[in-house]
Amino acid sequence: MNIVISMGLVGVMLSMLFMGLLIAYYGSSKTRNVGFVFLLIGAGLAYYLTLPETYSKVIFLDGMLAFVGGMVGGIIGIIVFLVAIIKS
Amino acid sequence: MDMTMDFNGEMLMEFFVSMLIIGIGVALLATGMFTSYFGAGKSQKIGFALLFFGIIILVLVYLMTFGGVDAIPNQFNETTFMDALLSGVAALGGMVVGMFVILFVLMKVDTVDDLEDLDLEDLEDLDLDEELKKLEEELNEADSDDDTSEEEE
Numbered sequence: 261m262n263i264v265i266s267m268g269l270v271g272v273m274l275s276m277l278f279m280g281l282l283i284a285y286y287g288s289s290k291t292r293n294v295g296f297v298f299l300l301i302g303a304g305l306a307y308y309l310t311l312p313e314t315y316s317k318v319i320f321l322d323g324m325l326a327f328v329g330g331m332v333g334g335i336i337g338i339i340v341f342l343v344a345i346i347k348s
Numbered sequence: 349m350d351m352t353m354d355f356n357g358e359m360l361m362e363f364f365v366s367m368l369i370i371g372i373g374v375a376l377l378a379t380g381m382f383t384s385y386f387g388a389g390k391s392q393k394i395g396f397a398l399l400f401f402g403i404i405i406l407v408l409v410y411l412m413t414f415g416g417v418d419a420i421p422n423q424f425n426e427t428t429f430m431d432a433l434l435s436g437v438a439a440l441g442g443m444v445v446g447m448f449v450i451l452f453v454l455m456k457v458d459t460v461d462d463l464e465d466l467d468l469e470d471l472e473d474l475d476l477d478e479e480l481k482k483l484e485e486e487l488n489e490a491d492s493d494d495d496t497s498e499e500e501e
Contacts (some may be wrong), residue, residue, distance in 0.1 A: 333371020
């Protein structure tokens with residue numbers, strides 16, 4: 261269960277950081293302020309996940325590699341699909 | 349709250365490779381289902397082929413992990429594989445939850461600029477009746493001009 265919560269938090273952190281960055285850059289007035297809040301939440305989550313009592317380097321890297329591996333695999337699968345469709 | 353991810357820390361590539369293959373399998377399965385259902389003629393056949401390969405990959409992964417096939421035993425160790433799968437699915441789930449939170453907040457926050465910035469005094473000074481009368485007069489003038497030009501012809 262710890263893996264699920266930790267990696268779930270990593271996912272939330274990633275989306276907060278990336279979306280916050282986009283919204284803070286492209287947004288205007290209130291939207292931009294909301295973007296900065298998202299960035300702060302993302303940074304807070306990143307700090308929490310790297311605290312000594314919550315962070316284990318090897319295990320964190322394992323989890324991240326599993327996530328990145330799944331994403332890369334999905335992209336390869338979609339490229340295979342596109343090649344097959346375009347070539348036909 | 350103890351948040352340590354206390355699963356056994358195996359070699360890094362064992363997590364990556366197993367999830368990479370799972371990712372390819374799921375992507376082929378999903379695109380194959382989509383194409384075989386909505387495609388026609390050649391596209392539909394390609395969809396069936398993609399679906400077939402997706403199923404084959406996922407069945408092979410299942411057999412290598414839980415069945416008796418020991419083709420790549422390190423990468424498809426049962427415990428490691430389940431940890432990797434849980435990590436990947438949890439991270440994806442977390443990203444989806446994060447996106448929902450962002451969308452919810454953005455929809456709830458009034459993103460239109462402050463109404464105070466809008467100069468409402470100009471609108472208050474407008475006399476709508478007068479404006480309407482002016483428009484009617486202009487229209488009538490335009491109509492009468494058209495009539496006279498037609499009569500001349």
